[in-house]
Each structure stands twice: as structure tokens, then as C-alpha cells.
Amino acid sequence: MNVLDLSRWQFGITTVYHFIFVPLTIGLAILVASMQTAWHRGGNETYLRMTKFFGKLFLINFAMGVVTGIVQEFQFGMNWSDYSRFVGDVFGAPLAMEGLLAFFLESTFLGLWIFGWNRLSPRLHLATIWLAAIGTTLSAYFILAANSWMQHPVGYRINPETNRAELTDIWAVLTNSTTLVTFPHVLFGAFITAAGFLIGVSAWHLARGREVPLFRKAMRIGLAVSLASGIGVAATGDIQGRIMTEQQPMKMAAAEALYKTSSPASFSLFTLGTPDGTEELWSLRVPYVLSFMATGDPNGTVEGIDDLQKEYVAKYGPGDYRPSVPVTYWTFRLMIGFGALASLLALVGLWLTRKGRTPGSRWFYRAALAAMALPFLANAAGWIFTEMGRQPWTVYGVLRTAASVSPGVDVTTVALSLTAFTVVYAVLAVITAMLMARHVKAGPPDLTADKEPADPSVPALTY
């Protein structure tokens, strides 16, 4: 292992870990805000208890998202300083905007929401959770704009004197076609994650016959959101696939383990390759489907890995321009598979809960509880796919990963930080899971206990 490998592992581990919490934060922020809105409008206390119950779980999760996010802000400089020098002029702008427009908004208004229950007017208090939710969503937009620029660099030039990328058009970066389709794709994924969380938590209580009216409602919200977002994620994913076939044909060829350029191209259901992923041994394929998915035409030409490699050598000079085919191929399938399973469960659940029904059989509740993991796995697979599929580049076609790493940082140092982050993150994962489980089991709060001492002139101790 050299500095490059260790730095990649560290970035991968810390980023995938960070993104466990992020989609749940984005999705739950909006769902909890909607619950509070429902209470505010109709005065139904079920929605208030729902808000407080899921709000508490949201805060536990939010804290983890925040603290693991701090690492992300500084890691580019620590481990990828040559990358930072090269791209800072372009890439730094959306990052700085994220801090100024999004982080301040979400942190400040969430603080007001947590501590403002008896101090702000109900309308104002409702506004704080919505502003925090807008902050988290804006944050996703800016960081995806930054990432999309790495996937599909636009609005820049290379300054021949400094040999660095320079921003020439901020609007092009913020409206990059890759950003515009990735942002809704990630948002729908976040909603599926939060909806799956609602479904699973509600299933746990419904299976025990506790708080049935509240959790039936929560489950119905989860199921509806999950199914609608499942359709959204598939639709945006389909557009993304086409855009990526144009922008990064190599990634999509690797995603399909398509070695030879084909027209029409068949879709691989299962491909067995050599362990290093350079050749196909056997595969089961559906004709025409890949051509249709990639080009919109069942007879369209889809370029294969081997031909693309030759093209890239001619264009960029000698080198291996193939990403890891097994990783790209399998994460692509896992992302779609896990996502599809979550949607299937939502469909079944909506049927079982139709017209005021509550499912009687335990298997559905067990499945719903287990299915909470699906969106998280799909999110992780999706990011591993899109980042690993872009290799060997950090900025596609412009800067290689090997040329991005910090030159002044040695192996021992990175090994130390990789170990430290992994250990601390693992310990925190156990603690967070335990705390979450405890709060899920405790169930929604009793509102009568809340009402007694409320003297709004004296600040309450919330922490």
C-alpha cells in the first residue's frame, strides 16, 4: 500500500460513511417538517407526537452527518493537495457557497428548532425546521455541482502558465447537465432512505400492536413516499445513464461489462469475468436492451471497453484507462437491485394497508424492518459505482487520481489517520445504532408530561 492507495481508502471509507447519514438527514428533515406542518394546520396531536418522535431520531442522525461532514471539508487539502491546487479555482467555489448558503442556514435554524419549542411562536417555529430542511437540500445541490464538475468538467479552461484549471463560467458549473440530473436522483434516493426508515420503525411498533393509529399513518406516509421516489429515482437514473454514456462512455461500458463495441448491444443479466476484470468468460444477456437504455434506440451502437481503451490511449497517451470492471459492474447492479427491492416492498405495503387496513401477518413487518437497510446499501453502491467508474481520473479526462494525491504526506501519516478515522467511526456507529434503537423502542413521547412546567419566559434545558 502506498500513499495513493491509503488516501483512496480513507476518502472512500469516510465518504461512504458520511453518506449513511446525509440522505437520511435530507429526507427526514423534509418529512419531519411536513409532519409538523400537518399538526400546525389541523391541530391533530398525532402529528405533533410523530414530529417529536421522528424529530429526535432525526437529530441523532443529523449530529453524525455534521461531524463526519467536517472531515470532508478538509480532506481535499490534507490528502489531495495537488488536486486542490489544480481544481481549487473551480471546485472551491461551490464548496464555499455550500458553507455560506447552506451550512449556516441548517445549523442555525436547527438550533432554533431544537431549543425554540416554547420560545418561538408556532408559525415561526415551523418556519425554522423548513429553513433547516432547505439548508440541507441546498447543501446537497452545491456538493453535487462540485462532484458533477469532476464527472463532467465544464465552464473552465486550463491556464497554460500555471497549468491549473480556471473557472470561466460559474453558471455553466451550476447548471451542468450532470448536476441537473444527479441532484434529483440523489434527492429521490434520500427520500427512499427516509421513507424506508419510517416504514421500518413503524413496522416494529405495529408488529407489537403499539400506537397503531400513529404508526399506521407514519407507515402510509413512508410507503407512498418510497414508491413515488422509487419511480423518480428510476426515471432520473435512466436519464443519467444516457448522459453518462455520452460523457463517460468507459464508465457505462464497465457498468455493463461490455468489452466489444456492439450494435445492437445486449444487456448483461449476469457476467462472469476473469478476476482482474479484463476479459469476459461467460454471460447471460438480453438482446437490444442495452442499446435502448444507452441511446434510446434498440439498434444503437454502444462502445466497448477494449475499443475505448484504444481511443483513450490515442487521445491521452499511454496508460490504462479502464476502471475496475467487477467493482463497477456489480455496484451498478446492487444499486439498482436494492432500490428496486425497496420499491417492491412499498408496493406490497400500500396494498396491505389499503382502505384503513393494518397488515396482520408478521412476515411483512419483518421484511419492512430488514428493508430499512436497502436504501442505505443502494446509496453506497451508487456512489462507489460513480466514483470507481470514473477512475483513473479524479477530474474526468483532465486530472488523474495518481496526480492528485498530496506529495508531502508520507505513508505512516496516512495509515495513522485512516486507522484513527476507521476506529472512531466504527465506535460511533455502534453507539449511534444503540441510541437509535433505544429511542425507537421507547416510542412516541407523552404530550401531557410536556405541558406542565412550560413557562416560556424561562429557557428550558433541552440538552
Next chain:
Amino acid sequence: MELTTVWFVLIAVLWTGYFVLEGFDFGVGVLLPVLGKDDTDRRIMINSIGPVWDGNEVWLLVAGGATFAAFPEWYATLFSGFYLPLLLILLALIVRGVAFEFRAKHDSDRWRRGWDRAIFWGSLVPAFLWGVAFGNIVAGVPIDERHVFTGNLLTLLNPYALLGGLVTLGLFLLHGAVFLSLKTGGDVRARARALALRMSPVVVVVAAAFLLITQLAHGKPLAWVTTALAAGALLAGVVAAARGREGWAFTGTAVTIVLATATLFFDLWPDVMPSSTSPLYSLTVTNAASSPYTLTVMTWVAAIFTPVVLGYQAWTYWVFRKRLTRTPIAR
């Protein structure tokens, strides 16, 4: 004014804001086991910063992001060069942030004691290491012609920088104690005030020594003004604390931190990271900066949104302006 100057000033402002705001919540965190005699005391202390600590910490994230956007070379050299101290700061901020949120979410003495420790160390480590980092930035570190830091951890742990660490730690402790005396009532308030007075002579001496050395070794004539004003503000703050004028005492420590940080940035200009290897290799506002176009775009963004952010953050402090006391504690 040149845009590179504007951004140098803006980044100085962001760090200053960060030190003034997170300074007192670091102070409260370190003082938690000192001033909190029982769990109720400690809850009062934590709740005094509860609504604002996260917003305070965003000042750091924005300082980092703004440096990345406006001075990519500075961002790259600083954070890859100061890798290990930064790693410690990050780990500290991780456990500290989680501790605030998790501590009250489970009713067990062992659980709370564990998170109290996390808050203490998670506040102490960054409060000290930020001073070490800024001491090194001002004094200069070995940087080669490619702008790569060529020293190691021991290079950064030199006496001057360590003294800088003691200064930030001391100032933040004093700032935190004064904040507690302003924002709490009863025993915590009395103990915070007594401690602030007891520690103030040490803080004054250490801070004065550091700023004097800084001025003599790396100083610009103009920065003597901010140095003198910083000393004056610190003394005025201490006098106000002794007279029980808590609002003025807090203003005094806040202004001290502003002026001390300003002094360091005055002395730094026009470098952003001087090289001790050769002045030719120093990172300056010119050679570390982004293109004029990026700086123009970012200037517009900052000009429009900074007032908005300042407005709603100030409003938060207004909403939670009341003192915290022992009365409403029925859990």
C-alpha cells in the same frame, strides 16, 4: 482595493468570527468539569451554548471553503502540511459535536460522564492546536519551491507556536468563563466569575508575551496599534468582570480575540504562508490566489449572503438571550 486583498481580509474575518464565537463554547467545554459540580450545573453550562455551538462551528467550515475557493495554494499547503494537528482537531470536533447531541438522550450516569469527557477533550485539543497552527503560520514553516511543506510534526511543535497554543487556550477559557457568568445564574455564575478573575493575570501575561514576541520577530509597525488595543481590551474586560459588569467583560474578551487575530493577519500580509526555507517560496496573496473571475464571483456571493447570515445568527443570540438557572429543571 484588489480582490486578493478583499479575500485576505474576508478570510481573516472568518477566522476571527470563528475564534470569537467558538472560542467561548470551547471555553465552556473545557470548564465543564471545573465549574460543573453536579449534573444540573453541567447541563446548565451545556445548554448555555446548546442553540449556537453548531452555527459557531460553521464559521470554521466556511473559512476552510473560502480559503479553498480564493487561495487554493494556501488551502493545499496548509492542510496537507499541518496534517497531524488537523487530524487531531477533526477527531476532537467529531467526538465533541456528537457528545452535545447524544449526552442527554440516555439516562445513565456512566453515559453522561463519558460524553462529559468527550466535551472536555474535544474542546481542549482544538482550543490549544489552533493557536499552535496560527503561531506556525505567522512565524513561517519550511516550504519548498513547489509550495509543499517539508517539515514534520516536531517542526510544528516549536516553543513559539506552543506559546501560541497556550494563548488561544487561555483566551478561550477566560472568554468562556465570562460568557458563563453572563449567561447563567446561581452557583455556576458565581464560580465562573471567580475563576475568570483568578485566571486573568496568567492569561494577560501569556497573551502579552506572545503578542510582544510576535511583534518583535515578525511584526509590522502598524500592528502595534492592534496589539496595544488588544491589551487594553483585555485589561478593560478583566476590570469589568471584577466590577460585575458581565456584558462589558464579555465584550472585552471578544474584542481582545478580534484584535489579537487581526494582529496576526496584519503581520502575515502580504504573505499567507511564509516559507522559512526561502522567502522566494513563500505563499503570498498573489501567487496563492484564484483567478480574478473566481474572486469576482465569490465576492458577489459573499457580499449578498454574508449580511443575511449575520442577521439570522444575531437573531438567534437575541432569541436565547435569557440567563439559564436551576429552576426549570424537571426532566
